Amino acid sequence: MPVPEQPPVLADGVVTLRAPEPRDLTGALERAAESGAYTAADIERWMAYGIRDAWQARTRLVFVIEYQGRYAGTVSLAPDPHGNASVHYGLARWAQGAGVAARAVRLILDFGFGTCGFHVVTWWARVGNWASRRVAWATGFHLGETIPAYAEDGGTVVDAWTGWTGPDDERRPRGAWFDVPVLEAERIRLRTWRDDELDRITTARTNQATAHFLPFIPQPFTVEDARFWLRDMAEQAAAGKRFNWCVADRATDVALGNVTLFGLHPDEIGDGELGYWAHPDAQGRGAITDAIKRIAEWYFATPDAGGFGGKKLLIRTAATNQAARRVAERSGFQHVGTERAAFPLLGGKLDDRVVYDLLPTDRSA
Known part of the structure; x- marks a missing residue:
């Protein structure tokens, strides 16, 4: 024409x-x-x-x-x-x-x-x-x-x-785009990371435990690695694949750690999985536990109430990762199973993988 x-x-x-x-x-x-x-x-x-x-x-x-x-x-x-x-x-x-x-x-x-x-x-x-x-x-x-x-x-x-x-395509989104919500609890605020926090990210992700339990993360974790990670998290949110929060001190806004929600199946099982890490100077303060509890509250709430409308949350970690297991248990998650030789460690070794879950009917949710 x-x-x-x-x-x-x-x-x-x-x-x-x-x-x-x-x-x-x-x-x-x-x-x-x-x-x-x-x-x-x-x-x-x-x-x-x-x-x-x-x-x-x-x-x-x-x-x-x-x-x-x-x-x-x-x-x-x-x-x-x-x-x-x-x-x-x-x-x-x-x-x-x-x-x-x-x-x-x-x-x-x-x-x-x-x-x-x-x-x-x-x-x-x-x-x-x-x-x-x-x-x-x-x-x-x-x-x-x-x-x-x-x-x-x-x-x-x-x-x-x-x-x-093309001419026959619908003029509407083909999938979800996750807008990461700001969530607050008494001591912490969950928000997106800022570009001026690269040093906090590199310090948190450069340590012996990270190298041992997450061998796919480069060590040392450089500023360029942190920039790439932030871009990737933004890409994942835009593709409707994962939410990622910086856990910040509510009073000072200093970044304390990170929680990621991924593996989402909202139209099928209604579950999602959480991963998390803390900055060295924030470990032992309960900030990640507070963050997971707050995310669970939002995750199980209905969309009409401003939540995600999920049905189950999972945490999977190495059986010997006692710090991660303590966070899961203190957040109210239940140990529901162990997969033998299913978690890769540094040097090609394998650990058992423990599985925790949380349902909206659980008391802690």
């Missing part, structure tokens, strides 16, 4: 996509100032005739996003020679967080497939651009591999997340 000569007006009752108008210049300049990527002269040329020229040349089909009667950003499709296109979008700060970008992308996808006849629309974003990835997830893109040195962003070659969608 041919591309229209002029941008049509597309609307869903909340967001409108349309051609630029003179009144949009102020908003476009404000957004450019937020990003710092373009000069005022660049924006003035782009809004005055750049968008029009790109549309007529079929190099980029750009729409202004109007929200609450104001310029909110742009969304566009860049056609390629093979009958496909890539999608690009940017939103003013004031309009973020309300689902505006996702609405705009759904509208332009319907236009691209239904009017222009594109076969596939692709998406990419610089690794770490979680806002862009969230929009791609919300609009049903198949999220693909991370490609090293895939694109140029701000004059720098960057690694990129990628994705694609």
Whole structure:
């Protein structure tokens, strides 16, 4: 199908996509100032005739996003020679967080497939651009591999997340995206880790016990290892695979340890497994026990009550890991079995693996 000569007006009752108008210049300049990527002269040329020229040349089909009667950003499709296109979008700060970008992308996808006849629309974003990835997830893109040195962003070659969608795909998420909740107890706060806490992570994960019971963790655990681990935890949450909490002192906010909830089967058994570790100066203070009790309270609560709605929690550890076993038992978990020679240790040795579980009907839950 041919591309229209002029941008049509597309609307869903909340967001409108349309051609630029003179009144949009102020908003476009404000957004450019937020990003710092373009000069005022660049924006003035782009809004005055750049968008029009790109549309007529079929190099980029750009729409202004109007929200609450104001310029909110742009969304566009860049056609390629093979009958496909890539999608690009940017939103003013004031309009973020309300689902505006996702609405705009759904509208332009319907236009691209239904009017222009594109076969596939692709998406990419610089690794770490979680806002862009969230929009791609919300609009049903198949999220693909991370490609090293895939694109140029701000004059720098960057690694990129990628994705694609087709005309018959639904414009809604394909799976869960876990937003890690902030949970509090009397002495601790459970939250996400910050980038300025890398030293706390490296110290906690560089020790003899970690090397012995978790031999797959590199020793010593470096700052670069910690950065990779934080990125991986964020990736796992975005893929709906695990929750990860920093256990912080409620009064000082100093990081004391970590608890991870993984192995989730919410649509089947309704269970999940917990893993945990503590910083050396936090060991013996009961912080991890307090954290696990608080996570269990949230995990067993129904979604209507702000919880996860799980049915069982598990802890599996080496039979000789007395510290981990004490935490499980003090958190109210019951020892329900032992798997012989099932837990790998340092040097290729095997230990028995003990299994603990906790049900919502248990008194401690």
